[in-house]
Amino acid sequence: MQKLLNASRRNRSLLCVGLDPDPALMPGVPVGEFNRRIVESTCDLVCAYKPNLAFYEAMGKDGLIALQHTLESIPVDIPTIADGKRADIGNTSRMYARALFENMGVDAATVNPYLGSDALEPFLEYSEKGVFVLCRTSNPGSSDFQSLECTGPTGTAPLYMAVARKALQWNIRGNVGLVVGATHPEELQRVRAECPSLPLLIPGIGAQGGDLEDTVRYGVDSRGEMAIIVSSRQILYASRGAHFADAARQAAMRLRDRINGLLAVPGNGE
């Protein structure tokens, strides 16, 4: 979390670039090379990088090699978030945590809360690593279960709020964050009110339609920090031409500066 804050302050950025390489949208460059050039051209503009594991797994072994090269190309002072949304029973989650935090060596991972506390504990035990728990996801179907009003020992609340409250309990080592989609600004506001100091990983601006102004207003903490605003396609595929890395840099700079402009609006963070 300190590494995140440091990178965010040094680069004056709440922007996280999602490294989701889709060969159908990419210029004709190998994936590892594509990512390396994206990283080189944006690494002074971001607070984190978030490779989405599915995109690499869909390419088989070559994808895993490309992912390893990608991670090696990211400067050590920029945090990496492996977006795999994993979780399983305890002895199995331990294997996932080892794969991500030890073999792959990322700084943080996304996890799915459906299986409950003991499924997340093997991730949480890595006190130097960040664990971002899915809370209110950005997709349309997220209402199927996450919005259901749930009654438990601590009263009645939508399921995503029950998850947010549990996350506070899981945060004894200070390494827990939440994933809340930009497509649900009211829920984002409610989660931020409940969890004033947790880092929030916020996908869903851009292609998915989340509003950037609401995202900044409701996502940041009281100091205008601790929101990690994800953009993937808008930056990676800003151009399919030979100058794709320059185009990505311009897109990243515009988005970072728009976010910073919104931060300066009274009432939004500091």
Add this chain to the structure above:
Amino acid sequence: MQKLLNASRRNRSLLCVGLDPDPALMPGVPVGEFNRRIVESTCDLVCAYKPNLAFYEAMGKDGLIALQHTLESIPVDIPTIADGKRADIGNTSRMYARALFENMGVDAATVNPYLGSDALEPFLEYSEKGVFVLCRTSNPGSSDFQSLECTGPTGTAPLYMAVARKALQWNIRGNVGLVVGATHPEELQRVRAECPSLPLLIPGIGAQGGDLEDTVRYGVDSRGEMAIIVSSRQILYASRGAHFADAARQAAMRLRDRINGLLAVPGNGE
């Protein structure tokens, strides 16, 4: 699902061997070789094999190669269930589904329902592949959220029952199953009553303490079928000696026959 029924009837077996290779518990044999010998010695005794992806991912690239060799060693008429508990927003779930169903070529996969319908749709669209949705998992922490009483458009029920009801709606192609842990016999009974014809994938006997008699009684459909009872450690690690494969065969045969003996008890299936 027909492949599952055929294998189950041919081998007179509701037993699924979980292929979760843990080098710390294995005899000194490479993983691919270990699994191949386990498969050779048990493939006339099972209705399915279930490799748990975490165990392979924890071994890096070598693990993925071992997994591919393992899958190739499984006879084509025995279904394979990739246990990865994946799910993400639609365009990402499509990548996971491709990785599992096309590249890896498995017959079925486990998925996590927390993200809702559109996250599972890319899996469900493969109408020839089985999709097992986590419902009530076998671990102690599963009560954290799965047991919460949820109020939605169709009334009030525990979250796992809301998932079971959604699974019935998702089953338009006849390829949906549910994961229900043997450690929760009452919930297993309730899910089976709600979903009389869905296949239920049931982990949690053995090391996790689920009762086999309850599992058989409440897990099977009215014909004594459609329960897939998972055992991993009890079979894989029946012996750490040179004869581990024979020991695994004996353990698998005992368990299959115990299950079949319980099926013959009046009131348990046929």
